[in-house]
């Protein structure tokens with residue numbers, strides 16, 4: 001496939017920073033990989049090119065495209081990574097500068113949540129505040145300056161955020177651990193405050209490329225600038241598709257690229273290779289209602305797009321109609337896997353799941369619980385974490401009585417009581433074993449557990465997992481836990497997959513590092529090989545395409561979401577979300593709304609009216 005003239009111009013531009021303002025379906029990933037190939041052709045070293053992707057999955061896909069394009073193995077592109085993965089690599093190498101030692105542990109959501117919960121309970125507040133406090137601490141870190149963030153947002157339900165933050169940071173430090181946000185924050189401190197480190201990366205990176213640039217947050221933008229030694233910067237993105245403002249992304253970096261990089265050049269990719277022009281024009285008109293945006297005139301040479309709007313009494317009728325339409329489309333030879341049902345919030349999926357089951361339509365849910373957050377995977381990984389990181393209390397507490405070995409909350413409390421200073425729970429268990437202060441039954445259970453943990457420490461990760469399964473009779477525990485035989489089989493499949501991916505690593509530390517970083521791909525799907533209709537939130541559908549798209553639940557308060565109605569920025573982000581949804585469609589776009597959903601009545605979405613206007617209905 002030839003690059004278009006616009007793509008080629010962007011690829012061949014050298015000497016100053018470049019921003020590629022790319023419309024939906026305009027081939028931005030293609031352009032980015034072509035740029036790397038072009039650089040290599042001009043003598044740049046692939047091992048010295050930093051290419052930032054938005055997810056780990058996207059990094060993997062980019063590497064395999066590069067393999068095809070350049071004929072070089074993926075291992076020659078060690079710096080095609082997410083910000084988190086690149087920064088963790090830098091942080092590990094220089095962790096002594098910040099007072100950390102190796103191995104430096106990453107605390108994922110599970111451990112973080114447990115720590116914050118304990119802190120909040122310790123301050124005598126309700127644990128229902130944990131999610132809100134966690135979200136604020138995360139936003140504070142991603143702003144680049146947590147303390148000034150807490151000056152504007154000081155409390156949640158009476159809890160002083162700065163107090164939780166300080167205790168949490170102290171505990172992380174004691175555990176020699178960082179959470180996801182700290183990976184960026186500490187890497188920023190390191191590169192900003194340690195001149196020799198900064199120089200090392202200025203010398204190393206010959207070129208920096210950033211994909212999905214519209215979704216960078218302040219900290220990521222600062223990191224890019226700190227790592228950049230000269231004008232060799234190539235950013236690609238679409239401000240019309242910026243949909244992560246709610247978690248700290250700041251589209252203004254994209255919009256003010258020309259001011260930040262005075263000698264920067266902006267390229268536009270306006271041809272959409274995915275959707276029919278009828279859909280592209282409607283989407284253009286819709287985004288025209290947003291004030292804050294770069295100008296683009298997107299178009300397509302494909303014709304024959306179909307756009308329809310349908311209103312129903314309630315969500316059941318809406319789902320029935322979608323089922324009937326899907327049947328008709330299947331009858332026309334369009335496979336289910338090429339159809340997507342997209343919605344603003346997760347709860348909307350329920351009526352469709354029910355409808356699809358009743359109508360025998362195969363479907364797949366996307367953006368469901370991440371692989372590494374599933375019970376069986378977390379259980380097994382916590383054994384490996386306990387072996388590799390004895391200070392991790394959250395992981396150790398989880399496995400103390402999973403599978404059940406008679407160690408209830410009372411015993412855990414007793415064990416906790418022998419702790420002194422910053423002694424970990426695992427060390428406390430070792431202490432009670434040495435001092436023989438527990439009943440014979442518990443003493444034996446604890447001795448067995450610690451013995452096995454010590455054994456697996458030096459094993460390869462897949463051997464360690466096999467050991468956990470057999471020594472603790474884990475599958476019997478899982479059989480009891482599973483809700484049905486199908487549920488058990490699905491979990492068993494997950495464990496097989498886990499063993500397979502663990503076998504790709506030689507040490508438990510390497511394996512855990514990848515598992516934790518991959519866990520970051522929160523919105524990612526895990527079913528793109530299947531054949532069913534995709535049921536997905538719009539966020540999780542980003543970057544994907546379907547021949548037929550149904551955007552359901554187009555009602556005020558739901559889409560745009562009521563939480564976003566307070567500010568113009570929030571509303572504009574909702575409109576961009578509608579733009580993302582519409583531009584997933586190649587040929588058919590159906591929008592629907594229900595007068596009553598969950599028994600509540602809401603008027604039609606304002607986006608509906610805007611699209612109706614564009615269609616001149």
Ligand SMILES: Nc1ncnc2c1ncn2[C@@H]1O[C@H](COP(=O)(O)OP(=O)(O)OP(=O)(O)O)[C@@H](O)[C@H]1O
Nearest residue numbers: 002003004024025026027028029030273274543544
């Ligand atoms: N020069 C080209 N000629 C023909 N087809 C192209 C060209 N460039 C890209 N395409 C095709 O256009 C489609 C969209 O490309 P891609 O997925 O890279 O777009 P994108 O810009 O990342 O889209 P979005 O942002 O909407 O997710 C792909 O099927 C790709 O193969």
